[in-house]
Each structure stands twice: as C-alpha cells, then as structure tokens.
Amino acid sequence: MEQLKALCELHGVSGREEAVRSYIIEKIKDKAEVKVDALGSIIAKVKGKKRAVKKVMADAHMDEVGFIVTYITSGGMLKFTAVGSISESVMLARRVVFSNGTVGVISTKPVHMLSADEKSKFPEEEALYIDIGAKSFEEASAKVGLGDCAVFDEPYEQLGDLVISKALDDRVGCWGLVDIINSDPEYDFYAVFSVMEEIGHGARTATFAVDPDYAVVLESTTAADIAGVPDDKKVCYVGKGAAALFMDRGTLYNKDLFDKVLETAKEKNIPCQVKSYVSGGNNAAGIHQTGDGVKTITLSVPCRYIHSASCVASVSDVKAVRDLAKAMIMKMASGEIE
C-alpha cells in the first residue's frame, strides 16, 4: 500500500491541494486525458477498451481537514481556525506541520493549573494557538504567514490490515480511483479528483463540466464500531467491507441504484455493508443536484476517528470500495442499468 501511504502523507488542506494534485496527475497521465478546472479539480477522461453507452463520473476528493493561520501575536504565537470540521476534542496537544516544514504544537494550559471546571471542558477553538517555538512576531512571520495552512503531523502506520493516518478521508478514495484508472477498464469514464469537499464545494463545478448520466462517489465515512457504543449507533464496521449509503444528511440516494450496489456486491463477491445510521454528507450532495440532475451512489470506507490525526481504516475495505466502485462504474457505462 505504498501509494496509499504516499497519498496520505501529502499535505492537502481544502484549497491547498497542489501536492496531491501533482502526485495524482503523475500517476494517471499515461492512462487518461487530464485537465484541471478553474478551481483546481482534476477531470480525467479515462480511455477504456470500449466506448461508454452512458457517461459515468467517479469522484474522490483530494482535500483534507486542517488549520489556517488567522493572526500572529506579538509573542510569536499563531491563532488559527479549522478548515473543515475538526472537534476541539481532537486538537489539544497535537503536533501540526506547515507545507514548508515548519512544525508547531497546539498548546494547552498544563493540567496542574486547570480549575476543576476547566478539567473536563474543552476550550473553544479561539482560545487555542499554535506554538512554533518563535519568541516574537518577527521570528514567527519569517516562517509562517497569515493564510498558511497546517495539517496534523502524525505518521502513516500500517498495523496488520489496519492503517492509521491523518488523511484517510479521502485519500482512500483517491487511491481507489487512481487504481481503477490504471486497471485497464472495460469502458470509458470520467474520473474527478475534487477540491474543497471539506468546506462543502460538492464537486459542483467539475460535475457541471463533465455533465454525466451517473456518478459514483468514493469516500470514507464515520465508523463508530467502538466499545461503549450501542449497535444501532455504530454506523458501520471497520473490516466488514465497503459501506453503501441509502441516505446521509446531504443526499437521499436513488433506491434502484442502491439496490443495484448490493446486488452487484453479491454477484462479484465483494464485501459490502449498509451504512446503518443517517449522518454526515459528501460530494454526492452537490453532484446529484448539478445540471439537470445526476443519479449518484456513494461507497465509503468505514473510518474510525475521522477528522483527527489518527483516522483508522482497513485495507481490505479500501480495496472493497475500489472493487465495488469499478464494478458499478462499468455497469453504468455499459448501459445495462436503466
């Protein structure tokens, strides 16, 4: 999984996806006609063995959640806000890194100095700051400017079938889509590697440009299959296959297509589970409402501790999403789905 590791370790906060974009273009440029749209999304026209009957677009987003510097204090500390949704509960005492290599830490008052009330209360984001070790505004400004973005500075680790990384959301989707492009697909299709999903762009502009009949979103989604959570709130399970969505907070998915996903998984023997809780949202919300409408499905990699420095997913699920996405793209492109 070297390519997944490489993808996860790249910096790509929403709107700053350059490194991820260059990496992906390098990996697909021999297999597809590649262009980059005005906002930075990659639109790749993938050549299959046969011409597609229906136009299919597959989407994975390149961006990840992170932090943007909003102010530098006279003492050299950086005030910031989150880009995308990051809970204060996973910010404290985390190390972050800027794309120029500058390392900082999200600082906290020592536990010894907290009042009884403070001990259990998460501080508001605006009370937090990043310490890069600078002792003055001038020293900090020489390294970091307003608008610069940082990501969690935690290594990618593989532990058996599990991987742990800051950016599994959604480099697992990017990995799958790159792999499909390079797998000698049966039919032509469009692959979109989109920008700014975490701030709600919804791949609208790329979808408008492609104008597909069908769309397949390769994503990651919250898995709450952890101790202490009741079964009906576990959402989906790490290691039990691709999660198929019938509804999330952005999309009520086409029922026939959803059924087709389950049928296809069975037919191809691809591990698949149904996401059993309605929460979250992804690019499907934007895609299915673009132009005159696009029939859309989402296949997600179950991911624990999503939007933190330590997202956890299973390699076998990452592969299941890739395999099921490919099978669905080809079925849609072949015209066999009405």
Added chain:
Amino acid sequence: MSDLKQLLKELSEADGLGGILDALEVAEQHLKKYASVRREGNNLVGEMKGKSDYTVMLDAHIDQIGMVVTAIKKGFLRVANVGGIDRRMLAAMRVNIHGKRTVTGAFCSTPTHLGNVDKAKNIEDMYIDTGLGEKASEVISVGDRVTFRQSFSDLSGTCVTGKSLDNRAGCAALIRCAKTLSGKELPCNVVFLLSDAEEINGSGAKTRAFSVDPDEAVAVDVSFGNAPDIEPEKTGVLGDGAMLGVSPLLAKNVTDALKSAAVKSGAKFQYEVMGGKTATNADHIALTRQGVPTGLLSIPLRNMHTPVEVVDLADVESVATILSTYILSK
C-alpha cells in the same frame, strides 16, 4: 547544541515508566562515558570521585507519566493514569501499549453523531483502540504500561518539542554536566542520580538519597514555561535560562552557590520563588536521613504532561553550565 539536541531526542523518544527501562538504557550509554555507573532498582547512579570525601548528589527523574491497562474488552482497553494527565487531549491520541510486544493504539474519539462531546470524559471512562479485536488478550495483559507515541521535532530557533521532556531535559542537563566534568580534577565526589517514580511518589529519589547519603544535593526538573494563557508570575520564560528555585524548603547556601555559579559562568538564569514545597524531588531529598541541604534548578517547559512539551535547548545548556561550574567551585 546539535549534540545536546541528539541526546535529548534519544532520551525523549525512549520510554521509562514502571519497569520499562528504555530511557534508562539510553541514559546509561551516555553517562557511562563520563562516570562509573550502576543500576539500583530502576534508578541509574553515576559516580565521579573527587579529592575530598564530600559528596554532592545531582538528581533528575527519568520516569515519565503514562497509563496502565486495567481491563481488556474485545480489543479495547480501559486504563488508569500514572501521573497527572489532561483528559481533554486524549481523544484520537496515539499510544504505545507495552504488551508482549509494543502495540500502537489510539484513544477512541466519540463521533459527533453520538451527541454532546463538550465535556471530556474521565480517563477511566475512555477506551483505547488496539485494532487487535479478540486477539488483544494474546498480546496485552492487565497491568501493561501505556505511553504517548510521539516523535521528537525541531521548532523555531533552539526550541524543540517531544514527549517526556519532563524530565528528560533534566536528564540531558545532568549528562552534559558529567561530560564537562569528565577528565577534570574534582573538588568533591559527584553522584548523578537518574531517579524513578517522581511522577508517582518520588520513591526513586527517597530511597536513593538514603543509600547515597550525600552531603548536599541539587534536584533538576522542569517547571511551567511562559504561555499566553498563564499568568507571567507563575512561569519562567523560555530562552531566559535556568530557573533558580528559591523556597524556604531549599537550603539557602546551596541556592546561593548555584547563583554564584551562574554569575561566574555567565549562564542565563531567572528566579522561581515558591512558598513551601517545590513539587519536585528536592522535597524528598531535603528530608532524607538527618536532612540534606538541597537546591533546585528547573528548565522552563510548555504544555507540561502532554506529548507536545516544548523546551529551549539553550535553557538546558544553562542548567548544565551552572551545575558544572557549581561543582568545580566547591
């Protein structure tokens, strides 16, 4: 400074908690180049002989905060803290679980769909995800130690960040002092004590101070560094040098000697005045046997008891310089 950085990196990244002796091993490899070393329990004692029978003991605790496994439930662990831990930072934090082999784990983070996460849970109500499922019990047992999993890194200037800089920064200062003193004719015996269990009850310093039976002692630890959300009078400023402890509990003659050494050597220092106990090993050493005149030097450190502690290497160097000058001036 790059030697010091490398030394502190090695010490920081090694673990030392309740019988895990990786950090002690690292310290031993360095200290034995300059002093005759031996282990006493989970403590490291290094000796350098001097011209007189007078013995000065320099102490830095080498243990770190962490956790201990209290229960295993289908691959998820319950833990209790060893030392003070800020429970607000634990969600999604990575840890090393010291089982039959070292396993990477992460604290479970409550997904937002499960409702209010405004309040941090008590540590005993949190779980650590081992990723091992039912197989966890084959590798991990109740009582196994758990430590923060964090590498060391440079920050701006001479600042660095890592886990366990409390008190590996102090250990590094002692080893630097030993290096400076090595090969020199010493006016007195010097004992370097890298002590265990400060974060629990100071038993390392208590028992070793008893066995070493020094004539005087200096404890080296970390103290609160300046930060925007802390009153300045409660902190030392990173980069402004060693914090010289002043307290009724500390011996005035030792404190004065440390101050003279700072002035003589030109090492930067700042005062840390306390009204009574110092919450360091100095409290224990001073009360050993019939009493040991004891001084205290501290290194200002930010984010104490987190995996992202921050110190300025220049302050570690200041402490080392003051200590070696103080010894040579006996």
